[in-house]
Amino acid sequence: MTQVALHPMLNVAIKAARTAGAIINRASMDLDILKINTKSPNDFVTEVDQAAEAAIIETLLQAYPDHGILAEESGRTHGARHSEYQWIIDPLDGTTNFIHGLPVYCVSIALAHRNVVQQAVVYDPTRNDLFYATKGRGAYLNDKRLRVSKRTRMSDALIGTGFPFRRGDNFKRYMKMFEEVMTQCAGLRRPGAAALDLCYVAAGYYDAFFETGLNPWDVAAGSLIITEAGGLVGNFTGESDFLFQREIVAGSPKIYGQLVQTLTPYTRVIKAEDLEADAQGEGSPNASATSAKPAAATAADAVAEAAQKKRGPVRIKKTEDSEG
Structure with missing residues (x-):
């Protein structure tokens, strides 16, 4: 093979x-x-x-x-x-x-x-x-x-996404995100299989991807494939805690930084106090990811640079309600 x-x-x-x-x-x-x-x-x-x-x-x-x-x-x-x-x-x-x-x-x-x-x-x-x-x-x-794409301008970027489809999903919130991203990029695509979408970022077919409402099994494999292809993965604030947060953004470093800028106001990360019982003082990456917008979000390049500097392994943090 x-x-x-x-x-x-x-x-x-x-x-x-x-x-x-x-x-x-x-x-x-x-x-x-x-x-x-x-x-x-x-x-x-x-x-x-x-x-x-x-x-x-x-x-x-x-x-x-x-x-x-x-x-x-x-x-x-x-x-x-x-x-x-x-x-x-x-x-x-x-x-x-x-x-x-x-x-x-x-x-x-x-x-x-x-x-x-x-x-x-x-x-x-x-x-x-x-x-x-x-x-x-x-x-x-x-x-x-595989290597992620080399495009640097959002206006040239092809971006993948997934639509909210379950009862209770915040469709109005998504439509605001959709409109913002759509007017900034060259095109949006929604094939309907998030694990493949993430691989398409790794292969350079897409320049970035974002979605809400995903479960760990949707993103665990694809996220490692992206980071091993030189890309970045995080939640909407650009932090590395995403697997159980039900929001993900991934992309080549330059486009990732710009997309994080756009998506940060829409973040719904689980607050630190909600995870305290589960964290048990382990010092997991969740704690840092539950704060408000990072200062680096004021500049797209700063977001990407900071993410690359602290880009650690793709981590999982189990919460009891995450089995689906």
Whole structure:
């Protein structure tokens, strides 16, 4: 497949992703007999999501039975709940596209060790495209090294996004963001699978991406792939705490800084006092991310420069209501 020497845990993740992809591809040929359930309005789960997730978990736990699992459809009901290793899984990101036969969906698998994402795989079964990264070793699409785009002007930028679609989402807030970004950039796109969108930033197809309402399994793998491709990922204030904040912005450094400037007023980060019980004095990055706008947000270049200087590993911080 590739000349790149892969980490053993990454190899297992790739095997799991391809196994799930085969299940999804087979099911895509018989959509008319697909059983679909509704988790909430406009939020669907199919027997394919569940079968793909079961295959992924079986593959991962067969290789690493002492690891923990955080999966979209089954939460943390599998594996070792308190392991230092946790697999974060979305078996089919873009279920609504899949149901309609629109070939934009993927499998997303990430591995975190001590709350730091170390391995990432996003597999697009319709194109047989495999995006992957190991922390410190770069990001790849199949056997090609990925780098974020070199564009520096917002007026030249193509930006990806996702629309709010669940009951309770703040649609009016999103429309204000949409209007601001749309009038600044060259174009906005919304294919409907956030994990793939993040990979498209890493590949330079997009110059940036932003969305609200996402869960950890939507962004864990893609965020590492972006940072390993030289990009930046954060919440709307440009801080590194995003995985459980339900807001994310990602991009090449220059465009990221400019987009953070635009999105900072719309941030809804969880306040420090709401996380105190969970943080238990660990000094997690959450505490710094819950303050008001950073001073650096007054200049886009300062935002990007500051983010790069303190760009640490992609961290996760578990909250009890994050299982979805």
